[in-house]
Amino acid sequence: MRIITITLVLCFVTLFLQACLTHYVLESDLRIQLVNNSEYSVGPLFAYNLKDPTDQDILIPVIVAPGQKSLVFSSDLNGILNLGVALPELPCGDTLCYREFLLGTKDLGSGSKVLEFEILNGKPALRFK
Amino acid sequence: MNFKILNLSSFCKPSNQGFVFFIFWMLFIAKSSFGGAVDPDNLLPVAVHNRESHLREVSEVFYPGYNAYLKVESFYEPIPGYVNMKTPYGELKGYPYRQHLGIMLSNPIEKSDYDIGLLYMYDRQGWDSEDFILVPPKHRFARGWSIHSAGVLLSDTLNKASAGLGGTWLINHYNPVHGSKQVDSLFSWGRFYWKRTDLYASWNHHSNQWAQVGLGLKLQARQLRDEPSSGWQTFLPDMHYVWHNREDLQHELRVQQNLYDQRLYLKARTFGDSLQNHYGILSWNFDQAHLFGIDLSLNHQKKEYFAGFSAHLTFFTVSYSHPEAMEAYLPMRGVWFFGVSFNLNTRHRGKDDMDFFGRGAARPAELATEKINSPKKVGNVDDDPIVGGEMGAAPK
Numbered sequence: 001m002r003i004i005t006i007t008l009v010l011c012f013v014t015l016f017l018q019a020c021l022t023h024y025v026l027e028s029d030l031r032i033q034l035v036n037n038s039e040y041s042v043g044p045l046f047a048y049n050l051k052d053p054t055d056q057d058i059l060i061p062v063i064v065a066p067g068q069k070s071l072v073f074s075s076d077l078n079g080i081l082n083l084g085v086a087l088p089e090l091p092c093g094d095t096l097c098y099r100e101f102l103l104g105t106k107d108l109g110s111g112s113k114v115l116e117f118e119i120l121n122g123k124p125a126l127r128f129k
Numbered sequence: 130m131n132f133k134i135l136n137l138s139s140f141c142k143p144s145n146q147g148f149v150f151f152i153f154w155m156l157f158i159a160k161s162s163f164g165g166a167v168d169p170d171n172l173l174p175v176a177v178h179n180r181e182s183h184l185r186e187v188s189e190v191f192y193p194g195y196n197a198y199l200k201v202e203s204f205y206e207p208i209p210g211y212v213n214m215k216t217p218y219g220e221l222k223g224y225p226y227r228q229h230l231g232i233m234l235s236n237p238i239e240k241s242d243y244d245i246g247l248l249y250m251y252d253r254q255g256w257d258s259e260d261f262i263l264v265p266p267k268h269r270f271a272r273g274w275s276i277h278s279a280g281v282l283l284s285d286t287l288n289k290a291s292a293g294l295g296g297t298w299l300i301n302h303y304n305p306v307h308g309s310k311q312v313d314s315l316f317s318w319g320r321f322y323w324k325r326t327d328l329y330a331s332w333n334h335h336s337n338q339w340a341q342v343g344l345g346l347k348l349q350a351r352q353l354r355d356e357p358s359s360g361w362q363t364f365l366p367d368m369h370y371v372w373h374n375r376e377d378l379q380h381e382l383r384v385q386q387n388l389y390d391q392r393l394y395l396k397a398r399t400f401g402d403s404l405q406n407h408y409g410i411l412s413w414n415f416d417q418a419h420l421f422g423i424d425l426s427l428n429h430q431k432k433e434y435f436a437g438f439s440a441h442l443t444f445f446t447v448s449y450s451h452p453e454a455m456e457a458y459l460p461m462r463g464v465w466f467f468g469v470s471f472n473l474n475t476r477h478r479g480k481d482d483m484d485f486f487g488r489g490a491a492r493p494a495e496l497a498t499e500k501i502n503s504p505k506k507v508g509n510v511d512d513d514p515i516v517g518g519e520m521g522a523a524p525k
Contacts, residue, residue, distance in 0.1 A: 023259035023266070026209055028223070047218035057218050076258070076269050079210065081219035109210075110222060 027111040030078040033071070035129060036064040037118040041089045043070070045115070047081040053102055056084070063088055064117075078110040085117065085124060166213040166220045167256065169272045171460050173311055174377075175254065176274055178456050180297055181341060181371065183231075183250045183278040184318055188327045188345055189489050190474050191233055191246065192354055193284035193291050197475045200231035200488070204446075204458050204468035205260050212464060214256050216270045223258040223268065227458045231472075235282065246282035248295065251275065254458075255302070265302070273302040274311065280318070289354070291322040297331065316340055333374070343371040349387055351491040353476060353484065358492060363387055391491040392417060398452075406430050408452040418494035419487035428452045428462070435462055446470040 036042045043063035049055035057077060064070045083103045089096045101124045114129040190198040204227040206212050213220035228251075235246030255273025259266045265273060280295020297316040312335060320329035327345035332338075348365035352358035369383040380401035388395055396410040408428040415421040426437040428450070437455075439448035448454045448466045458466060476484045476493070484493035 020203070020205060020260045020262045022209060023261065028209070028258045028266070028268075049217035051217070055217060077216075077218060077221060078258070079213055079220050079222040105219060 035069040035116045193286045196235045198233035200472040202229035202470040224260045225256045227254040242287040244284045248280045250278040293320045345369040417492040419490040
């Protein structure tokens with residue numbers, strides 16, 4: 001009984017004390033890198049507003065060539081984001097055109113993340129490496 | 130292949146029970162570790178509530194004769210990502226927080242029956258990307274505000290009357306681009322207390338109109354207020370009516386009824402308007418000074434009923450879907466709240482003694498004090514076997 005009581009008290013103390021100190025050990029920002037596994041150039045990668053997709057917050061502000069990877073960019077957005085990606089040199093007819101794809105929500109969490117871009121069954125997709 | 134079967138019976142032997150309990154506790158936390166996401170605009174009524182609660186709290190902790198009050202509270206969610214924040218771009222991970230400080234000090238004026246007191250109450254609240262002790266990180270999407278209340282109180286201990294004047298300042302800390310409609314405002318308030326009646330009003334200087342008017346009838350007899358400690362008068366209800374100058378909420382009624390021994394209480398609150406928010410709390414206090422307690426609550430919100438729970442352990446508070454935590458901290462149901470919370474009220478008793486009790490208590494804490502009486506007849510020191518006798522003699 002005494003052990004249970006002591007453990008209970010320790011659990012409480014741990015829970016209460018960690019609550020204002022976790023930022024010393026846990027990361028709250030997101031550092032993100034994009035790897036392009038498709039045959040088209042990709043970029044930029046952005047988070048968009050569900051109500052208005054033209055309202056965007058850019059996470060990776062560069063264009064990544066096929067088979068290449070981007071630099072690491074830091075963002076203060078973390079968590080579950082509505083991600084979209086632009087394909088700036090997509091063949092349409094005889095020319096190349098710029099198109100944006102909204103890829104839905106993805107839980108990016110926080111810390112260092114590497115995202116791979118690929119085209120699966122003719123649809124652009126992002127996945128964690 | 131050899132499969133090693135986990136021997137649960139040896140794992141659960143008595144010496145491991147604490148560890149097993151710890152594991153279950155952690156599983157329990159992990160299972161319920163996704164509270165959901167809060168819409169920042171839903172946080173706005175919390176600011177209004179907390180500003181009003183400063184005034185309501187004064188009427189509980191400042192009574193003619195009470196001389197000090199200290200309240201320290203700090204609430205965080207212990208796990209990052211437990212309560213996310215809705216932004217246009219998605220749900221961001223972070224922490225909702227609330228830090229609260231209340232100080233009241235009152236001193237008798239010499240050669241009179243009057244006490245003069247000073248009051249300061251502080252609230253800092255919102256949502257931010259990191260937890261912190263003193264300095265918030267102020268993320269781009271962070272929301273937050275602070276509320277300062279300060280006042281001067283004068284009380285007449287002989288006639289059990291008091292009056293107070295003060296101001297409340299609401300300051301927003303957020304990036305205006307992502308901010309909401311809440312505006313910085315200055316309020317002034319005044320309050321008057323006589324015997325068991327409490328009246329207060331506050332004026333909003335930003336919109337130049339009344340912010341609220343409150344009327345409290347503290348009919349319940351309390352020993353701490355030099356009223357009977359038992360009998361039918363202790364079973365009278367405490368009622369509190371507040372008129373708010375708000376569109377969504379105008380009439381608010383709070384009732385507190387003693388059910389048993391001024392330890393078991395039934396508290397209820399109802400809003401008369403469109404919010405349709407009513408709750409009842411059954412509150413059991415283990416001690417008579419209300420320093421330890423357990424609450425069970427039933428909340429009726431948006432035509433749905435849900436139950437809640439809270440435990441107050443002098444320095445810590447844990448609650449789940451508890452309406453008082455929801456209205457003061459985070460308006461989300463199905464969420465655990467953890468916090469450091471401590472409050473203590475004191476009162477002079479006689480010349481040298483002091484009573485200690487929690488907020489709203491009817492009787493003081495029973496402290497294990499012992500009066501040491503000096504012996505009437507002091508004998509010769511040399512007769513004392515310890516001091517002057519053989520046992521106490523220095524070795525030669």
